[in-house]
Amino acid sequence: MNENRTAHDILRESDEEGETASPFEEHDEPDTAGPDDEDDDTAALELEAEEEDTGDIRALRKQGKKQVSLEELRQIQRRSRARGQRVGIKKAQKAQPQKAKPRPKLPPNYVSPNEGARQLFAQWTARGGKFQMRQDGHYYSVAEIPCKCQGTEKLAWLHIAKGEYPLFNVGVGDSMTILGNNTTVTTNWTNLQRPSKNTYNDQEFLIQSITMQEAGLRVRYDSAAIDKIGGLGEAKSVLTGQAWLWDDAGAFLPKEIFHDFSGENLLYRAVRRSAVVYFHWDKSRTGGSAKSNRVLVDHLRNVPDTKVKTLSRTSGGGAVLTVPDGYVFSENPERSEYGAFTAIISIPEDIVFPVKPIDLGSGTPIKPIEVGLYVQLSLNGIAFKPHEGSSNTK
Numbered sequence: 001m002n003e004n005r006t007a008h009d010i011l012r013e014s015d016e017e018g019e020t021a022s023p024f025e026e027h028d029e030p031d032t033a034g035p036d037d038e039d040d041d042t043a044a045l046e047l048e049a050e051e052e053d054t055g056d057i058r059a060l061r062k063q064g065k066k067q068v069s070l071e072e073l074r075q076i077q078r079r080s081r082a083r084g085q086r087v088g089i090k091k092a093q094k095a096q097p098q099k100a101k102p103r104p105k106l107p108p109n110y111v112s113p114n115e116g117a118r119q120l121f122a123q124w125t126a127r128g129g130k131f132q133m134r135q136d137g138h139y140y141s142v143a144e145i146p147c148k149c150q151g152t153e154k155l156a157w158l159h160i161a162k163g164e165y166p167l168f169n170v171g172v173g174d175s176m177t178i179l180g181n182n183t184t185v186t187t188n189w190t191n192l193q194r195p196s197k198n199t200y201n202d203q204e205f206l207i208q209s210i211t212m213q214e215a216g217l218r219v220r221y222d223s224a225a226i227d228k229i230g231g232l233g234e235a236k237s238v239l240t241g242q243a244w245l246w247d248d249a250g251a252f253l254p255k256e257i258f259h260d261f262s263g264e265n266l267l268y269r270a271v272r273r274s275a276v277v278y279f280h281w282d283k284s285r286t287g288g289s290a291k292s293n294r295v296l297v298d299h300l301r302n303v304p305d306t307k308v309k310t311l312s313r314t315s316g317g318g319a320v321l322t323v324p325d326g327y328v329f330s331e332n333p334e335r336s337e338y339g340a341f342t343a344i345i346s347i348p349e350d351i352v353f354p355v356k357p358i359d360l361g362s363g364t365p366i367k368p369i370e371v372g373l374y375v376q377l378s379l380n381g382i383a384f385k386p387h388e389g390s391s392n393t394k
Contacts, residue, residue: 147267209380225366
């Protein structure tokens, strides 16, 4: 009985019963003509489909159909071709590259990120001279925060007065005082260098982020009291504020300054918790008008503390506080739009830190006149400077 049924009938029933999948869409017309030019493009895919898809053959064998006529063979081939074409369409759709989504059109008054770097680049290009860019630029400066000791030898405290403590206000080679002692600025204080008062390196620096760290301590006792203590030797210079002091053992400094277990400088922590940092530009310092500009950067406790001393810390993955784009620090303040740049640590309220005076060897406790706390602020960003050998100085 099955021998009398055509392959077309068997496969149609098989399609309806779900044993085979019809290769034709419902609206497709069976192609009874020979292949046209478009069929050549999917020839390889059709052969693949014919080799892999034996569902039609299995359906015919299941119904006992062992022989097919030439016309029935053509019908089986058409089904195989149709499957190959559908496979080709699906693969072509998968292979077709996705169109990039159109970028949103930004308003003309929008300032894009890194606009400051582009503007500086354009300015240096317009000047005509050869110049260089340094991506890991780094400037640092130290601020002195005096902590006056008040009270008596039995009840004393360190007093940090509210006020402003500047950074980047001096360069290497300038004269200054540290805890009342005259000295000359070295690279231990800053890497800002000015060859003379009238000549500059002409470097401009785009500030991108900032970090900070504790930079040391000094202590100053009354010189007359120190002279009465024998056996101090070279320690006298330390006790009069002429040298740096690292003393968490409490030999020369009150032990209350340091945490009992971690050794953390608690004076430094108190300042970080209380102060804010500003950027300040002053045109009057360059002989111009009284125009000035001050920008609040952030609370000091939000500026990451780092102990890593490297000139390329911004590329090393360390924590930094990113600042808004466009802040420029110029070694030549006459070129800056706003004039000379300084950073300022502002302490809005007095800080009181109780301490116990210590015995330095005289037999009685002595309170220091003052303790110097030193804080370093680092500016990280992109430096623009004349090419070595070029003469762009002013």
